[in-house]
Amino acid sequence: MLSTTPRTTIKKASHKAAVEQEKLYQIIDQSLIAHIAVNEAQGPVVIPMLAWRVDQHVYIHGANNSRLIRALKKAEQSCLTFTLFDGWVLARSAFHHSAHYRSAVVFGQFETVEDALEKDRLLNHFIEQIAPGRTQEIRLSNARELAATSVLRIPLSEASVKISNGDVKDDLADLDVPVWAGMMPYRTVIGPLKAAADLHESIPTPDYRAPYGDRWHEHAHQG
Known part of the structure; x- marks a missing residue:
């Protein structure tokens, strides 16, 4: 179960709201991009960063002189967001169009x-997460x-999850509007691999499908 704090309580x-910790893990592991908020002298800024999870922590890395890394090293409060967009919900009225997402x-x-x-172990863990055996x-x-290179981590002790996957929510008065209504799914497809231009032809193409x-792509096309 995810912890409940004033900052993680979903009001809107x-x-x-989802409270299963596994849902949180799935979103982070599939997204691999965190939008990180920091307060700078000029005001707040949000920067996208590659991010990966190992057990109960999320890790990021960057150059030592990165402004975001320098700011986060001050151990001030921060906030990370992860979002997976799963599709559009097309309603009979403009007002009730919405989206499926996991955040x-x-x-x-x-x-x-x-x-x-x-640091070396954690960075290699990230590579293995992307391409097993590499x-x-x-x-x-x-x-x-x-x-x-700096590697930073943040615990997953205070987090919230929100999932939108419901059906079309039209007003009763609009149900007779003669227009198609339903879902327009989006799918993230991984692969096929594309070789570098200078890759020697004798090097075989590896198989990295296991985590996905x-x-x-082969499974996605079959669906």
Whole structure:
């Protein structure tokens, strides 16, 4: 169960709130992009960042001199959002058009991962999450590259999830309007892989479908 705090209590359309922690994990693991809010001298700013989850934390990485990384290292309160857009809901009236989506909001403070070996492990974990087995084949980060990279993490102890997946909600008076109504689904399809222009022809194409299930292009086309 997700924790309930004043910041995670959903007030608008509260019936769309989800409390299962697994729902939170699924949204983060499929999105892999967090929009992160910080307050700067010029005002608030939201920056999208690659993000990945390991157990109960979300991790981000960036250059040491990145303005976002510098701001987050001050351990001030921040907020992350993740969103998966699943499609349009097309109603009989303009007012009741809406969308299907899954979203998560995480509140808290970032902390810096200082140990170089742990940074290396976490960065490799992200690569493995994207393409299983790849860290056994590529050149791994060297000491200079690790020193130039900051890895930060935030706990998933304060988060909320909102899911919209309902049917068309037309007014009774509009049910006789002679227009099609229903859902227009969106699907994220992964693959097929596209080789780099300078890739030697003798190198075989790897198989990275395992993490993606029915989002892998071959399964998606069959659906």
